[in-house]
Amino acid sequence: MSAASVQIVEVAPRDGLQNEARPLSTAAKLELIRRAVAAGARRVEITGFARPDVVPALADADEVAAATAALPGVQTSALVLNPRGYERARAAGVTAVNMVVLASETFSQRNQRMSVAQALDGAARIRERAGADGVHVAITVGASFGCPFEGEIPLPALRSVLQQVAAIGPDEISLADTIGVGTPADVRARFALLAELAPDVPRRAHFHDTRNTGVANAVAAVEAGVAALDASLGGIGGCPFAPAATGNVATEDLVYCFGRMGVDTGFELAPLLADARWLLDSLGRESGSALSRAGCFPESLLADPVRDSA
Amino acid sequence: MSAASVQIVEVAPRDGLQNEARPLSTAAKLELIRRAVAAGARRVEITGFARPDVVPALADADEVAAATAALPGVQTSALVLNPRGYERARAAGVTAVNMVVLASETFSQRNQRMSVAQALDGAARIRERAGADGVHVAITVGASFGCPFEGEIPLPALRSVLQQVAAIGPDEISLADTIGVGTPADVRARFALLAELAPDVPRRAHFHDTRNTGVANAVAAVEAGVAALDASLGGIGGCPFAPAATGNVATEDLVYCFGRMGVDTGFELAPLLADARWLLDSLGRESGSALSRAGCFPESLLADPVRDSA
Numbered sequence: 001m002s003a004a005s006v007q008i009v010e011v012a013p014r015d016g017l018q019n020e021a022r023p024l025s026t027a028a029k030l031e032l033i034r035r036a037v038a039a040g041a042r043r044v045e046i047t048g049f050a051r052p053d054v055v056p057a058l059a060d061a062d063e064v065a066a067a068t069a070a071l072p073g074v075q076t077s078a079l080v081l082n083p084r085g086y087e088r089a090r091a092a093g094v095t096a097v098n099m100v101v102l103a104s105e106t107f108s109q110r111n112q113r114m115s116v117a118q119a120l121d122g123a124a125r126i127r128e129r130a131g132a133d134g135v136h137v138a139i140t141v142g143a144s145f146g147c148p149f150e151g152e153i154p155l156p157a158l159r160s161v162l163q164q165v166a167a168i169g170p171d172e173i174s175l176a177d178t179i180g181v182g183t184p185a186d187v188r189a190r191f192a193l194l195a196e197l198a199p200d201v202p203r204r205a206h207f208h209d210t211r212n213t214g215v216a217n218a219v220a221a222v223e224a225g226v227a228a229l230d231a232s233l234g235g236i237g238g239c240p241f242a243p244a245a246t247g248n249v250a251t252e253d254l255v256y257c258f259g260r261m262g263v264d265t266g267f268e269l270a271p272l273l274a275d276a277r278w279l280l281d282s283l284g285r286e287s288g289s290a291l292s293r294a295g296c297f298p299e300s301l302l303a304d305p306v307r308d309s310a
Numbered sequence: 311m312s313a314a315s316v317q318i319v320e321v322a323p324r325d326g327l328q329n330e331a332r333p334l335s336t337a338a339k340l341e342l343i344r345r346a347v348a349a350g351a352r353r354v355e356i357t358g359f360a361r362p363d364v365v366p367a368l369a370d371a372d373e374v375a376a377a378t379a380a381l382p383g384v385q386t387s388a389l390v391l392n393p394r395g396y397e398r399a400r401a402a403g404v405t406a407v408n409m410v411v412l413a414s415e416t417f418s419q420r421n422q423r424m425s426v427a428q429a430l431d432g433a434a435r436i437r438e439r440a441g442a443d444g445v446h447v448a449i450t451v452g453a454s455f456g457c458p459f460e461g462e463i464p465l466p467a468l469r470s471v472l473q474q475v476a477a478i479g480p481d482e483i484s485l486a487d488t489i490g491v492g493t494p495a496d497v498r499a500r501f502a503l504l505a506e507l508a509p510d511v512p513r514r515a516h517f518h519d520t521r522n523t524g525v526a527n528a529v530a531a532v533e534a535g536v537a538a539l540d541a542s543l544g545g546i547g548g549c550p551f552a553p554a555a556t557g558n559v560a561t562e563d564l565v566y567c568f569g570r571m572g573v574d575t576g577f578e579l580a581p582l583l584a585d586a587r588w589l590l591d592s593l594g595r596e597s598g599s600a601l602s603r604a605g606c607f608p609e610s611l612l613a614d615p616v617r618d619s620a
Binding site for chain 1: 456461462489490491492493494495496519520521522523524525526528529530556560563566567570571572599600601603604607608
C-alpha cells in the first residue's frame with residue numbers, strides 16, 4: 001500500500017437517498033450532511049438536479065444545495081444531468097458538479113433517456129460553461145464494469161468512451177461499477193486504461209457492494225493510484241434503473257478497513273457509526289454495512305490506529 | 311495476480327454447522343458434502359470431533375466421517391481437538407486432520423479449555439501419531455488477526471506461536487481471522503511472517519466476513535502465495551466462543567470473484583448457487599453470501615470465464 005491517504009466522497013445524500021423507499025425530509029437531509037461533515041467528510045455529493053417526476057427523492061435539490069453548497073473546508077458537489085440542471089445548481093451556489101456518461105448505449109437510453117453521444121455532447125457544453133464559472137467538473141463513467149442490459153463492457157468499448165470523456169477535459173474522471181460486478185482484476189485493468197488515456201486527471205471510483213467485492217475493489221483502486229472513492233453512510237442506495245444494484249459500498253466499512261491499513265480517510269469511526277444508526281433508523285431499513293452491525297475492533301483503534309510492527 | 315488457481319476448502323459441514331441455531335440431520339450433512347463435491351469441491355472439512363455436550367451440532371461426527379472419509383479425488387479432513395478426537399477420527403477412516411492452536415492465551419482457555427502450551431503439546435503428540443499413520447496434518451492458528459478478549463495480537467506474539475507450530479512439522483499451516491477483524495495489510499504482514507518461519511509448508515487462510523473484509527483478505531492472501539482458503543457455502547457459520555463472529559466468507563462469493571479474476575477454484579458457480587439455496591432453506595436462515603442474493607453476472611460466465619483484453 002503506497003497511498004498515505006484516500007479521499008472518501010460521501011454520496012449518501014444523492015446516490016444513497018435516490019433509491020430508498022422512504023423519503024427523507026429536507027431537514028433530515030441537511031442533518032445528514034451536517035453529521036457527515038462533523039464525522040470528517042471533506043467531500044460530499046449533496047444532491048442531484050433531476051426532473052422531480054423522474055427522481056422524486058431529489059425534488060428538493062435547490063433547497064438542499066442552497067443550504068449546503070458553501071460549507072467551510074468541504075467540497076460539496078451536485079449531480080447534474082443536463083445544462084438545465086447545471087443552471088439550477090449554479091443558481092443554488094454549487095461550485096462543483098458531477099456528470100454521468102454511461103459506458104453502455106442501452107443503459108444510457110434507459111437511464112438517461114439519451115444516447116451516449118448526446119450525453120457526451122451535454123457534458124462538453126456544461127464543461128465549457130463551468131470553465132467560465134470556475135466550477136469543478138467531475139465526469140462519472142457509469143456501468144464501466146458491466147451493464148445490466150448488455151452484459152460485459154469490453155475494454156475496447158470502454159476505451160472509446162474514456163477517450164471521448166478525456167477530450168472534454170474534466171477535472172476528475174470516475175469509473176463506476178454501477179451494478180456491482182467488478183473484481184480487483186477489473187479495477188486494475190480499467191484504471192490502468194484510464195491512467196493511460198488521461199494521465200494527469202485525478203481518478204475516482206464508485207463501487208456497489210452487490211457481489212461482496214466492494215471493499216476488495218476499493219483497496220485495489222487505492223493501490224492503483226485512485227485518489228477518491230464514493231461511499232454511502234450505512235451502505236444505503238443503489239440505482240433505480242439497475243435491477244440488480246444494491247447499495248453503495250458503506251463509508252464506515254471503508255473507513256474501518258483503510259484505517260487499519262494505515263491509509264488516512266479523515267473520518268472518525270465512532271461518530272460515523274452513530275450517524276449510520278441514525279440514518280438507518282430514519283429510513284426504517286436494515287444496515288447495508290458490516291461495521292454498523294459488527295462494531296469496530298478494538299475500541300481503542302477508533303481514535304488512534306496503532307499498527308503492529310514485526 | 312500471479313496465482314493460476316486456489317484451493318477452496320469447503321468448511322460448511324464443520325465450522326459452518328457448528329454455530330447454526332437449527333441442527334442439520336446426519337442425512338442432510340451427507341447431502342451437503344455430496345453437493346459440494348458435485349459442484350467442484352476437492353477439499354472438504356467434513357466434521358469435527360468434539361465433546362457432544364460442548365458442540366452438539368457435531369455429535370454425529372463418527373457417522374458423518376465414516377460415510378465420507380473416502381471420497382474419490384477429494385481430500386476430506388476432520389477437525390480434531392485432542393488425541394482422543396484423533397483416535398475417533400482414525401476409527402472412522404479419516405486420513406486428514408485439522409487442529410487448532412490459538413494465538414491468544416485467553417481465547418485458548420475459553421475456547422479450548424486449555425493453555426496455548428497444552429494445545430501445542432497435544433498437537434505435537436497427534437502429529438507424531440499421524441506421521442506413523444500416514445495422515446495429513448493441518449494446524450490452524452486461530453485468532454491470528456485479533457482476539458475478542460485480548461484485542462490486538464501483536465506480530466511478535468504471533469511470531470512466537472508460529473515458531474512453535476512450525477516446530478511441530480505440520481503438512482499445512484493456516485492463519486485464521488476467527489473474529490473477522492483483519493485487512494489486506496494484516497494479511498500480507500502475517501502471511502509474510504509465516505512464510506519466513508515455515509517457507510516450505512503450504513499456507514492456508516480462514517476468513518470471516520464480519521467486517522466486510524473477507525473477499526479483500528482472500529484476494530490479498532492468494533496474491534501473497536496462500537494456496538488454500540476456507541469458505542462456507544451460503545456464508546454460514548461462525549464460532550460459538552467468539553461473541554462478534556459472523557459466518558465464514560462464502561464459497562460462492564470467492565468462486566465468483568476469483569472466477570472473474572482468472573484464478574481457477576475448480577467450482578462451478580451455477581450448481582453452487584442452487585446448493586446454497588438448498589442449505590439456507592434447510593437451516594431456515596437468510597443468506598450470508600452476496601452471490602446467492604444478487605446472482606451471477608453475466609450468466610455466460612458461469613461455465614466459461616472470458617477475460618477482457620485491452
